[in-house]
Amino acid sequence: MADRAGPVTGRARVRAGVLPVVGAVGRVAVTRTGIAGVAATLAVLALTLGTVAAVLIRAEGGFRIGPQDWAAIRFTLWQAALSALLSVALAVPVARGLARRRFPGRAVLVTLMGAPFILPVIVAVLGLLAVFGRSGWVSQALGLIGFDPIGIYGLHGVILAHVFFNLPLATRLILQGWLAIPAERFRLAATLDATPRDIARLLERPMLRAVLPGTFMVIFLICTTSFAVALTLGGGPRATTVELAIYHAFRLDFDLSRAAVLALIQLAMSGAAALIALRIAVPVVTGAGLDRSVRRWDADRLALRVIDALWITLAATFLLTPLAAIAARGLPALADLPVQVWAAAWRSLWVAGLSVAVTLVLALAMTLAIVRHPRMGRWMEPVGYLAIAASPLVIGTGLFLILFPLTDPVALALPVTALVNAVMALPFALRALVPAAAEVESRFGRLADSLGMTGTARLTRLTLPRLRRPLGFSAALAGALSMGDLGVVTLFADPGQATLPLLLYRLMAAYRMDQAAGVALLLLGLSLAVFWIFDRGGRVDADV
Amino acid sequence: MLTFEQVVLEQGDFRLTADFSVTRGSRTAVMGPSGAGKSTLLAAIGGFFAPAQGRILWQGTDLEALSPGKRPVAMIFQDNNLFPHLTAFENAALGLRPSGRLNTKETARVQDALAQVGLAGFATRKPATLSGGQQSRAALARMLVQDRPLVLLDEPFAALGPALRAEMIALVKSLLVSTRATLLMVTHDPADARALGGDLVVVADGVAHPPSLAGALLDAPPAALREYLG
Structure with missing residues (x-):
């Protein structure tokens, strides 16, 4: 009778280590959840890999990599490596300072370190121009003491912008590593009268060895697919990334075979980077517990305090000045914004709304299937994360080629933008939802089973209410990312359909900088508002 | 009668046998x-x-x-017996209908069960605002409503x-x-x-x-x- 061990359903594995589960979910619900999950996964596969296939089919010229393409590849890898290296190297002393000091405003600063993620790239670029550009604050100060103004365009501008975006991310990841060292160990070290040097050797360097490679790879990966920064600050034969080259091939030359070849190169590069990143256990920003700091008996000396204060001040200044510059310049300009701004803002808002809806539907369908059918989940989850390596420009190009024979792709520019943005937000939504859903199952799954809660009742009475926070956060992220996106929309949209970031880019290209600052301020405000509203919506009245 | 018929429960090194009736x-x-x-x-x-072997029967019927x-079966676990986002009434009502949509008669039955466990005035309270004893009472109300x-x-x-x-x-x-x-x-x-x-x-x-x-x-x-x- 050994075969009576029973049909152990998939969810058993979620509660691995507890008890195997028998016949836990009604058959109907299983099938529906599974089908929805498979459908969502196939949709994501079609958008990420299917679009590449579409590009490939149209590439008639064969696979030839010209000297310009090699230059683009070299530049992409080089700037990504430099950006990641600088971000990580600068983040270590900043994180060390934040880990062992307590000061007023520390919590705000740590929270702000999470903000660049939802800060529209084009807004940050404008801010950096206002500070580091030819007529920016730094150049003006240099001019006072008789130096030439500095230029921001080219390799160093691209790296500056990438460090601006990724230094905070690196700082948070490394700070997390620091705070993950148990306080008892620091206490033990204190009883042993360890010096800062001993502590670095015993506790900190092993932690850094574990955390830094993953942090480096994440930033490297982000920088290889960077488009908006290269579009605005790069350019020319010596500072063109592969993504930017795709844009040029498609938009300026309409050379589809070259766009296809470049798309493949982009996919291979970011795919390889993603694979390496996965292998070396990428740290995840949890945000939990970053508000505390470790009591350090060894670090009470004046010299160390000065060093920490210096690093923290430098980082805060570097991150906040560009935003202050936009506020200073944009506030007066808010009064007389060009009329087309409001239409663009409205377009951006509904694109963001659509993107949020698509992200939530895809992420929820996949999450439920992943949690209830772990065997399916094993291939579903990686597909969801594929989007990290996928290039929005490649997806956009593919969709254009697919839509072209059927309808006018330009007319669909905004829905397509929303769709691509949704796929880009999907990995982050899955990161938030899958662990939360697994926890709901392990805490309440049995209770729900014993009450016969299946299908819709289980979804609406248990799963959705319990997932409110991660759902709200996912929606917030998807909305803010879409609001600020300057990617695929540049491929398709004609001037009549500009979103707010695209309008901002055009104003900058026309050197109408005051108006641009006003629009940037508006865009920043809207992005933050979208994020806040959704995230808040998930928290209000959420019973824990 | 609940019968364990030469039941063997196994998991890894763990093994438990049961062969009796209640x-x-x-x-x-x-x-x-x-x-x-x-x-x-x-x-x-x-x-x-x-069970790895054997049968568990209720009134002569194999439950497998x-x-x-x-x-x-109505079950109450050590913890996590109540859904934190639902009121005491809604939690108890789950024993009747997982969808939570009750008709007048069913509503009355749930209210009756809450009264029986001494939670008459607490129907709209959520678990976080109930004491430990009151949470147990709410779970017992659900057990009553389940009527297993x-x-x-x-x-x-x-x-x-x-x-x-x-x-x-x-x-x-x-x-x-x-x-x-x-x-x-x-x-x-x-x-x-x-x-x-x-x-x-x-x-x-x-x-x-x-x-x-x-x-x-x-x-x-x-x-x-x-x-x-x-």
Whole structure:
């Protein structure tokens, strides 16, 4: 009778280590959840890999990599490596300072370190121009003491912008590593009268060895697919990334075979980077517990305090000045914004709304299937994360080629933008939802089973209410990312359909900088508002 | 009658055998050292753990084919018995309909159950605003509403103090008088077993022993029980 061990359903594995589960979910619900999950996964596969296939089919010229393409590849890898290296190297002393000091405003600063993620790239670029550009604050100060103004365009501008975006991310990841060292160990070290040097050797360097490679790879990966920064600050034969080259091939030359070849190169590069990143256990920003700091008996000396204060001040200044510059310049300009701004803002808002809806539907369908059918989940989850390596420009190009024979792709520019943005937000939504859903199952799954809660009742009475926070956060992220996106929309949209970031880019290209600052301020405000509203919506009245 | 027919529960190194019956309408305490398999025994009845061998029967019917929600079983676990986002009323109502949509008659029944457990004025309160004892009462209200012939309690009052626990056991007893359900309750306190005033199943050394009168067993404990009681 050994075969009576029973049909152990998939969810058993979620509660691995507890008890195997028998016949836990009604058959109907299983099938529906599974089908929805498979459908969502196939949709994501079609958008990420299917679009590449579409590009490939149209590439008639064969696979030839010209000297310009090699230059683009070299530049992409080089700037990504430099950006990641600088971000990580600068983040270590900043994180060390934040880990062992307590000061007023520390919590705000740590929270702000999470903000660049939802800060529209084009807004940050404008801010950096206002500070580091030819007529920016730094150049003006240099001019006072008789130096030439500095230029921001080219390799160093691209790296500056990438460090601006990724230094905070690196700082948070490394700070997390620091705070993950148990306080008892620091206490033990204190009883042993360890010096800062001993502590670095015993506790900190092993932690850094574990955390830094993953942090480096994440930033490297982000920088290889960077488009908006290269579009605005790069350019020319010596500072063109592969993504930017795709844009040029498609938009300026309409050379589809070259766009296809470049798309493949982009996919291979970011795919390889993603694979390496996965292998070396990428740290995840949890945000939990970053508000505390470790009591350090060894670090009470004046010299160390000065060093920490210096690093923290430098980082805060570097991150906040560009935003202050936009506020200073944009506030007066808010009064007389060009009329087309409001239409663009409205377009951006509904694109963001659509993107949020698509992200939530895809992420929820996949999450439920992943949690209830772990065997399916094993291939579903990686597909969801594929989007990290996928290039929005490649997806956009593919969709254009697919839509072209059927309808006018330009007319669909905004829905397509929303769709691509949704796929880009999907990995982050899955990161938030899958662990939360697994926890709901392990805490309440049995209770729900014993009450016969299946299908819709289980979804609406248990799963959705319990997932409110991660759902709200996912929606917030998807909305803010879409609001600020300057990617695929540049491929398709004609001037009549500009979103707010695209309008901002055009104003900058026309050197109408005051108006641009006003629009940037508006865009920043809207992005933050979208994020806040959704995230808040998930928290209000959420019973824990 | 609940029957364990040469049941073997296995997981890795763990192995527990059970071969006995529990009379319908009886109250049985389940005691034994931690890790002996008390909760696993209840999980097997509830449908969360498939026996490697043997059958578990209720009134002569094999339970194996039934999913946990379809078994004649109402269960209360050690913790996480209430959904934090639902009110006491909604939590109790789940025992009737998982969708929570009730007609007038059903609403009245849930309210009646809340009154029976002494939560008449607390229907709209969420678990976070209820005391530990009140949370237990809400779970018992749901059990009442479920109206299943077999009630399994897996140390549901472990977090409560002795006086409150005695009060809860008295409440459980009085509720069972009206529902005539069969009760199995895991506990680690001999006082609970005595207060329950029924049988006792000792789970130790890989065997769930057949039930016998709790009072007599505790007065003259056999070796396995003596070791546990210390």
